Amino acid sequence: MNFIPDQIDMCIMDILQEDARTTNKEIAARLGKSVTSIFERVKRLEAEGYILRYIAVLNKNKLGKNLVAWTSITLKEHGQDRFPEFEQKINTFPEVMECYKMNGQFDYLLKVLIADMEAYEVFNFTKLSKLDNIYKIRSLFVLAETKQEVELNLKTGLQTKLQQKNK
Known part of the structure; x- marks a missing residue:
């Protein structure tokens, strides 16, 4: 049985x-629920993998991280072992905040x-160009951030899940 979060979740x-x-x-007070029910719901959301972790969002500029680069990588070889090998190495670089495997041009x-x-x-x-199997590196540099979100919009997701649940 698949757990699907309800509106309270x-x-x-x-x-x-x-x-x-x-x-x-505080959550219980805002939602008019008991503390115990909120505790149980949060634990279930964590156990089911909806809540992965809790973090603080830091001000990168105050910490001296002023440049954001979006860098595309094209590999020379595309064997099954080559992708995990690249991913394992790239995950060791603290400068890399996100890494996405793509289809298309890179x-x-x-x-x-x-x-x-x-x-x-x-x-x-x-670091980057010294990795084995790199064919091409292209970078785009951010001039200014006009929007940066870390919160998911759950209102749209809730409607879709509830519609699927009611079918």
Whole structure:
């Protein structure tokens, strides 16, 4: 039996996305539910993999990470062992914030967060381009961020799941 979060579960996840430090007592008060029922719901959402972890969103600029680069990678060889090998190596680089396996013009898209262009050049030439099996590296540099979200819009997802559940 597949667990599908209901409207209350979605509200709980919305509240926790907004502020992961919100207590079960505060959530219960906002939703008009008991603390015990909220505790049980949160534990179930965690156990079912809907809530993966709790984090703090940091100000990258205050921490000296002022340059965002979107870097596409094309591999020379595409054997079954070549993709996991690349992914394992790229996951060791702290500069790489996100890595997506793609289809189309290139194999991977990386979000690289680094201090400045000089630091990116060092990263590119001492780490990235030294990886075995790299055919092509292309980078785009962010001039300004106009939107950055870490919260998922659950209202649309809730409607879709409820429609599927009621079929």
